[in-house]
Amino acid sequence: MALCKDVSSTSPLTPSAITTVLCLVAYLLFSLQQVVIADWLGSGVSLGATAIRVLVGASSVWLWRRQGIPPVLRLPFLAVLACMAALAASVLMSAHPVIAIKFAIKYGTSLLLLWILLNLALAFPAFPLAATKAALLALWGNLLLSIGVRFDSAVLKNLSLAFHPEASFKYLPRVSGIYEHPAIFCAISVMLALLVTQLYLLNRLTKPAWLWAVTGACLTLLLTESRNALVPLVAFAGGMALLRRKEFLAYGVWRILGGIALLAGFLAFMLWKRHAELTSAIHESPLTAFSLGRTYIWAGAFEAWRSHPWTGLGAGVFQFLTPDYTGGRFDRGELHAHNLMLAILSETGLAGFSAYALLLYSIWMPLLKRGIGAAGRHWILLWLLTLPCFGLFDFYLPFYGFTIHLALVIANQYALAYPCPEKRMTGRTSP
Numbered sequence: 111m112a113l114c115k116d117v118s119s120t121s122p123l124t125p126s127a128i129t130t131v132l133c134l135v136a137y138l139l140f141s142l143q144q145v146v147i148a149d150w151l152g153s154g155v156s157l158g159a160t161a162i163r164v165l166v167g168a169s170s171v172w173l174w175r176r177q178g179i180p181p182v183l184r185l186p187f188l189a190v191l192a193c194m195a196a197l198a199a200s201v202l203m204s205a206h207p208v209i210a211i212k213f214a215i216k217y218g219t220s221l222l223l224l225w226i227l228l229n230l231a232l233a234f235p236a237f238p239l240a241a242t243k244a245a246l247l248a249l250w251g252n253l254l255l256s257i258g259v260r261f262d263s264a265v266l267k268n269l270s271l272a273f274h275p276e277a278s279f280k281y282l283p284r285v286s287g288i289y290e291h292p293a294i295f296c297a298i299s300v301m302l303a304l305l306v307t308q309l310y311l312l313n314r315l316t317k318p319a320w321l322w323a324v325t326g327a328c329l330t331l332l333l334t335e336s337r338n339a340l341v342p343l344v345a346f347a348g349g350m351a352l353l354r355r356k357e358f359l360a361y362g363v364w365r366i367l368g369g370i371a372l373l374a375g376f377l378a379f380m381l382w383k384r385h386a387e388l389t390s391a392i393h394e395s396p397l398t399a400f401s402l403g404r405t406y407i408w409a410g411a412f413e414a415w416r417s418h419p420w421t422g423l424g425a426g427v428f429q430f431l432t433p434d435y436t437g438g439r440f441d442r443g444e445l446h447a448h449n450l451m452l453a454i455l456s457e458t459g460l461a462g463f464s465a466y467a468l469l470l471y472s473i474w475m476p477l478l479k480r481g482i483g484a485a486g487r488h489w490i491l492l493w494l495l496t497l498p499c500f501g502l503f504d505f506y507l508p509f510y511g512f513t514i515h516l517a518l519v520i521a522n523q524y525a526l527a528y529p530c531p532e533k534r535m536t537g538r539t540s541p
Contacts, residue, residue, distance in 0.1 A: 126240050133244035136165065140510060141273050141288050151208050158273075159219070162510060166222045173229045180232050182528065183225075185472035190221050192465035197425055200458040204424025206431075213426025213457070213508065220513040221469075224520065228473075231521040235529045238521040239314060245302050245518060246319065249326045252287035252295065256333055260285050285333045289511050296336035297500055298515050303327035304346055304496065305519050308489055312526065328376075337380045342499035344373060349495045353488045404448045404503060410435035411447035415455040422459035426508065446508070450501025473520060480527045490523065 139161045146154030179187050197214040204210040230237045258266030260283060267279075273288035287295040306323035309315040331339065347369065414428050414435045423431065429446040433439070447453035454463050477490045497519070506512035 129240035130243045133241040134247055137244060137248055143273060144275060145272055151212060162223060163219055166219065166226055169226045177233055182476050183228055189469035189472040190225050192468055193221055194218055196458050196462040196465040199421045199461055200424050203421040204427060206424055206427045209427050209430060210424030216508060217425055224517040227517040227521040228524055231525040232528055235525040238518060238525045241518055242305060245515060246306060246323055249299055249302055253326060253329055256285035256287050284335050292334035293336045293338050293504055294506060294509050294512055296330050296334040296339040297506055298511055299327045299330035300339040300343060301515050301519060305522060331376055335380060335383045338503045340377055341502055342496045345499045346492060346496045347373065349492045353491060406436050406439050407432060407448050408452055411452035411456040418459055420459045421461050422457045425457050428456040446505045448504050450505055453505040477523050477527050
């Protein structure tokens with residue numbers, strides 16, 4: 111399938127194609143989370159996580175020697191250090207340090223991965239585009255694998271177990287691809303479709319690539335039956351209609367109504383498929399039914415934060431203590447806060463929340479201030495509206511698949527805003 115309009119050669123082995131293949135291989139390697147190569151602190155060390163850390167470490171050294179810290183990334187660098195310090199404090203003050211250190215390393219790896227992708231986007235602006243094409247290929251590979259697993263192919267089931275635990279099969283007929291939960295797969299597909307939409311409208315990708323991305327996201331929504339990803343979709347559609355209303359009106363009323371009908375159809379399908387779960391809790395309250403009990407988890411996460419306001423319970427700890435903070439309502443651990451803000455507060459307290467807020471500010475403010483025109487600024491505002499919606503009803507940061515795609519979205523914004531590395535390395539910006 112044709113993906114990129116910037117094709118300088120008829121040969122299939124262009125630098126862009128080679129980079130895309132390498133990115134795809136690296137992503138599949140990173141996703142091998144169930145291939146255990148060692149034991150540490152009572153649990154297995156996976157090949158995928160080890161590959162990420164090795165590549166992040168090697169890339170950090172190489173980029174440091176090549177370009178130091180670009181001026182635009184100086185504040186993000188300090189923010190990453192602040193996040194690391196908050197994670198360290200949460201481990202030191204935690205009553206469950208073994209759990210906390212495992213998750214602190216996981217979060218720290220994701221922070222370094224974001225840092226590396228930002229540096230690569232500035233040094234090689236074509237890299238995020240190639241990585242996006244690789245992510246699109248991975249999405250369709252995931253869909254094909256999911257369909258095979260859904261129809262009980264023994265070969266594909268065994269293959270999928272290299273990426274996710276066997277317990278994920280309990281969600282069938284909902285599918286999870288190579289990820290641990292259907293909601294993660296769905297969130298990734300929707301985020302990728304929105305990114306490809308941006309690149310298509312900015313003439314960086316072709317219409318076939320956009321159609322493949324949108325079709326893949328629609329199929330994933332149907333196969334995962336996940337409602338959470340509909341919230342950012344609605345936010346994106348509303349933001350697009352508001353910020354680009356003149357262009358929307360130019361598309362014609364029927365196209366606009368068609369988009370609204372498509373979203374309404376997905377919502378009706380999800381409510382129909384999840385009807386039994388919703389009605390089982392309706393006797394308590396409509397909010398409890400809509401959130402599938404998340405209100406009780408949110409209240410527990412808030413109480414966990416109040417009990418340890420400054421450094422939290424420790425990175426990743428709340429999910430193992432959920433029954434203790436919800437009055438025994440949930441009889442199992444490993445049930446995280448299902449909300450980004452409450453998860454950060456309950457795990458790392460105000461220290462972690464402040465560091466995370468600084469990181470967001472340091473990353474997005476340069477993009478808002480950058481003179482990239484109204485269209486570019488509108489897209490930054492759309493992402494600032496859409497991305498937080500992925501964290502309203504769930505918490506995906508502990509999962510590498512999600513954080514890799516999130517970092518890719520941000521890296522693409524920097525590649526678009528800062529396309530000239532020669533001038534940028536001297537601290538100057540293009541007009």
